[in-house]
Amino acid sequence: MKELETLKKLPSWKKRSGPVLFVVMDGVGYGKYKEGDAVANAVMETFAELSKSSPLVSLKAHGLAVGLPSDDDMGNSEVGHNAFGAGRIFAQGAKLVNQSLEDGTLFTGNAWKQAIATEGTLHFIGLLSDGGVHSNIAHLRAMLTQAKKDGVKRVRVHALLDGRDVPATSALEYFEPFEQFLADLNADGTFDAKIASGGGRMHMTMDRYNADWPMVERGWRAHVLGEGRQFSSAVEAIKTLRDETQALDQDIPAFVIAENAKPIGTIEDGDAVILFNYRGDRALEITAAFESGSEFAHFDRVRVPKVFYAGMMEYDGDLHVPKNYLVSPPSIDRTLAEHLCKLGLKQFSISETQKFGHITYFFNGNKSGKFDENLETYVEIKSDNVPFEQRPAMKCAEITDELLKVIDSKEYDLIKVNFPNGDMVGHTGSYQAAVCSMEAMDLNIGRLKKAIEAVGGIMILTADHGNADEMYEHKKDGSVQMENGKPKAKTSHTLNPVPFLIYDPQYQGEYALQLKEGLGISSIASTLLNLLGYEAPSYYDASIIQLK
């Protein structure tokens, strides 16, 4: 553990009478196209008014600026909140797995050795796309190739459709070549690798933050027990289920691949299972289903095979979950929360279920624990369990009700909130719902603005990456991509920059109103420390404000 620097008070800072309120408008970027930009096209009176009257700059929130392999990688909540909370950039999961495959260390580690040494079948479970947020199909291909070299005989893949980090109905672009890839590996008769089960990532397996355990149960039943509607191949399953349900890839129902009515890849005692997703939030629940003993109470697992289980990464650095993993995660240390605790400052963090772990666990460097129970308070507002295009306001009003009490109490120095609206509704691909969602959030930001003004605090408005700012797919020439006479829905995050705005009604002239240009969201931690009246540690990225 590296020592924390002791942070000095800024000599010329006039302490504000209220708290610093840090508002993450999840998935709210600055779009580059007029059509389908639910942020720019929504009526957001408070945001528009503040944008005119307050210091404002745009920040980078994707690619290299958040520790991803390249600037073609869109931002996401994990890397975004890690950057907020760590104050600097760490090479992230996507990059670390790439490196460990390139230099071969993934295959020399203990977890891999144990997985390939298993007597039974080697199973891979995960998201089959190159979205790069939770997983990468290239990693799976590399592991399958190596497994064959290492003498593994039988492999089964449990493949989830994405359509959330890649185009909404692109699954066959991944599954068709992947089935061919497996056929090529199998061709010499020494290796037997097949897709055994699958379905949409928002239908099964990849729930997060205990929002919807039945999702995980649906995954367990298909992957482990081999229960579910049978097909002869994944491609056949996807085509049929898409025709029947019209569902987007992320919502495609579960399927099981069978031969002579017998599932080809149930998970049995003596098998090995690798969850090839590297990101933790949506990996923790299915991991718990495999690793927990009889205390597991979320659903009836029916049968719990005794397997060697490994994750692509360690998903929780505090609880050390899972027990075995292939690649070490970034060791994110000396976070903002840790510094604030050392200074004795009190923090309050709130969101609804869907993003609760973002503002706590991701913000604290993928650690679920607190640094100091007395100084940190976490509040979760329960999310609705519905498709969010049906409830586009989500819980922004309820979160705000709670925040108003907390702001008035004057008990906290830093209050952090994540409003999931732009992101969760953005992922549905419904432009109208996203506009509605932005307007609901803005109404509540208006309520917060009044409260901050009344107590003399500071409010920061920013985001972790874009999403609602592009609800339509665009062609390379900038025109809207059409499908069946309508704009094609875009469900993924964007590469766009995000706003950073400081509303400081008690401004005393301590910093220049012109904010620094060209920075990324990892500069926010230093800025928050400054706005709380402290200097930032030397190892943090530059503050966005120029102190006078």
Ligand SMILES: O=C(O)[C@@H](CO)OP(=O)(O)O
């Ligand atoms: O829903 C998720 O898991 C990701 C997209 O894959 O979104 P976010 O990074 O905003 O949580």
Ligand SMILES: [Mn+2]
């Ligand atoms: Mn996000």
Ligand SMILES: [Mn+2]
């Ligand atoms: Mn998202």
